[in-house]
Amino acid sequence: MLAEVIEETRKFAEKKGLFEKRVLMLFSGGKDSSLALYILKEAGLDVSALTFFHRWSWRETLNWAMRFTKKLSVEHYLVDITEGLLREAVGRKGPVCINCKKVMLWNAKWFALNSGFDVLAKGDNANDKIIGALLDQCEGDIRLCEIPRMGIPFFRPLIKYPAEIVEELAEEAGIRPYRMYEHARRRQWREGCPLQYIDKEEIVTPQLMDLAYKVNYEVSKVARRKRVRVSVRVPSFEIMCWDCDEETLEEVKSIIRRFGGKANAPAGKAEK
Incomplete structure (x- = not known):
């Protein structure tokens, strides 16, 4: 099944002209983003990884993520968002995740644009789809979303696969995050x-x-x-x-x- 998904991703990327683009994967080191990164690399795209961390991030998972990208021979950028997170979260009610995602999204946009990347990629699967969310307002095939207010398209290679299928694909790829x-x-x-x-x-x-x-x-x-x-x-x-x-x-x-x-x-x- 993994080979089929990689081939389908390759054909989609070819159809959309993504082989002429530089792709930056928002890479947490979790199973979804790891699998998405693996698939894009195996499909032959020019893909790099971007990981945000802060003072309270788990160092163990960050270390695993760095070893994973090294094994894939993928360029990996690490960005500390502690200052931005403190600015957005302190003094407000939880959950912190809402503020953190905001900081990461806009930092990802500007990092990509300033570093010469053409497309941002995410590891969202079908279970992550929420009606009304920014990336679910795109028209056509939701794998590639052109969002004017973001100024850069988003590629989500796993968005049509439910979580249980993603689990099976990750197991087949031998991806077992810390x-x-x-x-x-x-x-x-x-x-x-x-x-x-x-x-x-x-x-x-x-x-x-x-x-x-x-x-x-x-x-x-x-x-x-x-x-x-x-x-x-x-x-x-x-x-x-x-x-x-x-x-x-x-x-x-x-x-x-x-x-x-x-x-x-x-x-x-x-x-x-």
Whole structure:
């Protein structure tokens, strides 16, 4: 199936004149963007990778991403967006992800235009399609979106494939990204960064961002060892876990106590 997808991507790129373009993949190091980057490289496109990181990014996943692009022989740019994220997020209510995506999107646009790239690429799959979102307003084949207000087209080679197919394709390609064993927002693997676990109605501060990182980094050690998915919201210290047993919950609660939280709530939740 992977060979068919690569060939289909190659034919589409040829039809749209993408072989004469420089393509910049927004590359998080997750399964979707890794697979999309792999497919574009194997299809023969002139593709490079762009990864944004900030002070609270997982260094383990960033290291994996750099090894992956090196193995593919793909040029890889790293851009620190800490300053922009602080400017957009601090003083506002969570979730931080909304502000972070805004910073990344506009930084990607200007980085691409100033560095001689013609097309931006993303790893969105069919499950990411949201009616009314910017990239779902394009006409024709939604794999390539010409959006005047952005000033640069977006190429999404996986947008017609549902998440389960993407999983199968990634497995066939041997793509197994480093996992922090986060709880994430969906049952499917969808890791990101610890800032997504700041409580929704909290006013974001640098101190709260630091707490989200420190607590969840320690929790991730337990999660990886136990092979379960755990994250902790802050400052409520709510434990979110797939398939946790009592022993795992007790370990997580002990971490919460080290950071000043109370761990005497019912299993699965710890109070401030």
